[in-house]
Amino acid sequence: MFSRLREDIRCVFERDPAARTAFEVLSLYPGIHAVIAHRLAHRLWGWRLRWLARLVANLARWITGIEIHPAAEVGRRFFIDHGMGVVIGETAVIGDDCTLYHGVTLGGTSWEKGKRHPTLGRDVVVGAGAKVLGPIEIGDGARIGSNAVVVRSVPPGVTVVGVPGRLVQRKPEAGDHDAHRRAMAERMGFDAYGATRDAPDPVAHAINCMLDHMHLMDRRVQELCEELKRLGAGAGGTEVPEIEPCEIVSTAEELEQAQDAESEPEHLRSA
Numbered sequence: 001m002f003s004r005l006r007e008d009i010r011c012v013f014e015r016d017p018a019a020r021t022a023f024e025v026l027s028l029y030p031g032i033h034a035v036i037a038h039r040l041a042h043r044l045w046g047w048r049l050r051w052l053a054r055l056v057a058n059l060a061r062w063i064t065g066i067e068i069h070p071a072a073e074v075g076r077r078f079f080i081d082h083g084m085g086v087v088i089g090e091t092a093v094i095g096d097d098c099t100l101y102h103g104v105t106l107g108g109t110s111w112e113k114g115k116r117h118p119t120l121g122r123d124v125v126v127g128a129g130a131k132v133l134g135p136i137e138i139g140d141g142a143r144i145g146s147n148a149v150v151v152r153s154v155p156p157g158v159t160v161v162g163v164p165g166r167l168v169q170r171k172p173e174a175g176d177h178d179a180h181r182r183a184m185a186e187r188m189g190f191d192a193y194g195a196t197r198d199a200p201d202p203v204a205h206a207i208n209c210m211l212d213h214m215h216l217m218d219r220r221v222q223e224l225c226e227e228l229k230r231l232g233a234g235a236g237g238t239e240v241p242e243i244e245p246c247e248i249v250s251t252a253e254e255l256e257q258a259q260d261a262e263s264e265p266e267h268l269r270s271a
Contacts, residue, residue, distance in 0.1 A: 004076065008035055011077040015099055030064035031080030041070035072106075075122075082128075089117035094124075095140070101128040109134040109151070121156065 012025045012032065019025050025032055037060035044053035053070035061067045065084040068074070072088045075096035080086055082102040088094070091114070092106040104126045108116035115135045120126075124138050127146035132138065139156030150165035158167050 004039070005036070007077050008032055008079075011079050011097070015079050016081060030066060031083045034060050034064045034066035034068060034080060034083060034086075035074065035078055037064075038068045038070070038072070038074060041068075042072070042074070045070035072117075091115045091135070092117035093119040095120055095122040097123045099125045101126065101130075101146070103129040105131045105133070107131065107133050118150075 009022050009025050009032065012029060013019050019029075037056055041053040041056040041060070044050075044056065050070075057068060057070050066080060066086045068086075068088040069090040069092070071090045072092045072094070074088075074094045075098065077097045078094055079099045080101075081099065083100075085103040086100055087105045087107060089107050091108075094106075098120050106118050106120070106126075110116055118132045118134065118136050118138060120132075120138045121140035121142070123141045124144070125142075126132060126144040127148070129147040130144045130150070131148070132144060132150045134151055136151065136153045138144070138150070138154045139158065141157040142154045143159040144150055144154075144165070145159065145161035147163070148161050148165045149163045150160055152165070154160050154165075154167070160166065161168050
């Protein structure tokens, strides 16, 4: 029991930068309180003390604003951040290292007996306000975006957003493809818009496509020039100028200084 509690406290420090001390987490975090109460209620449910288990769950709900049915199965290092409004149904199953934010519902879509709530794999993150409904499976490492409504199973390592939930991006694989994008982006003077780990960005996807296209065109032009030289035809001797990276101004004060420097007369600038 105490080893589980130490794991629960440790995972809070790993996922919440606002956490300061173990005492603060243990005494003031409703997500920790709800998980501790659920472990007790789940054990009572297993002992067939159903009414007492429901009583413990209801008391935890009044105190924390988090409702977890005593029959739900919860894995290790489960973290509920903020937590208000979280609802976890009777037949829900949550794997190890999962994270839920406030307003999340793991609910059912029918009144029939049996399995009617979702199953979450390992290392699943469900964003604030998301609804995961029905006896579906969410694969290991999946990400559910805020306010998404998911009613179909989700493969491992996938991000889902929208109403109804739709797959928007698989996690990127490291390799030469990403290296080309980073190199091209550095030449242009901005950080490469690699696909974010948790929340894909359509603008980032568009820029990635542009970088891929530019890299392909550069390579084809280079091959064409080499072939022309081999055939004895000159390429005109014109060198393609390098792209000069723009200066990035990060603060309002630096922006004002840069604007003042541009408007300042040349003789004063040289002085």
